[in-house]
Amino acid sequence: MVNWTVTERKTINSIWAKVHIEEVGTQALVRLLVVYPWTQRYFSTFGNLSNPAAIAGNAKVHEHGKTVLTAVGEAVRHMDDVKSTFAKLSKLHSEKLHVDPDNFKHLGDCLSIVLAATFGHAYTPDVQAAWQKFIAVIVSALSSQYH
Numbered sequence: 001m002v003n004w005t006v007t008e009r010k011t012i013n014s015i016w017a018k019v020h021i022e023e024v025g026t027q028a029l030v031r032l033l034v035v036y037p038w039t040q041r042y043f044s045t046f047g048n049l050s051n052p053a054a055i056a057g058n059a060k061v062h063e064h065g066k067t068v069l070t071a072v073g074e075a076v077r078h079m080d081d082v083k084s085t086f087a088k089l090s091k092l093h094s095e096k097l098h099v100d101p102d103n104f105k106h107l108g109d110c111l112s113i114v115l116a117a118t119f120g121h122a123y124t125p126d127v128q129a130a131w132q133k134f135i136a137v138i139v140s141a142l143s144s145q146y147h
């Protein structure tokens, strides 16, 4: 069980309220695919991922960025119960998609960097701290059904 302070809850919700789901999700996924290119192999059905411009312009990357961030929104709405909220999703990534769970951390770091780029000075160290903690909870929940 994760304990959230009142300030952490407020911080996570106030940033989330200003997040454009498709834009931030796409940017995070584009960074994952460019910075950690081995992650491209999981998306072999997405078509052209041959260079950063192709990745950024790929409609499936945009669609999936939105899907991933919509799931993050579910975690925001269930902050006290992310593990059970993501139990099915964890099983899917483990048993069906066979995604190496190290990659969850990489996507989490990409998300943090995109939030920093989006919010600039407003992404203060304490805002980052709350978000890194939240992202760590998501990563742990997504990894929970691996054995």
Ligand code: HEM
Pocket (backbone or CB within 6 Å): 039, 042, 043, 045, 064, 067, 068, 069, 071, 072, 089, 092, 093, 097, 099, 103, 104, 107, 108, 138, 142
């Ligand atoms: C914050 C971390 C992540 C979240 C919240 C997340 C969320 C999701 C969601 C909601 C779906 C759709 C599930 C469905 O159709 O029922 C999905 C599918 C998928 N995810 Fe993730 N995911 C994460 C990280 C990753 C990473 C790091 C990879 C690989 C490097 C990955 C690979 C995939 C693949 C291949 C699919 C299926 C895509 C398709 O064919 O449409 N995910 N993910």
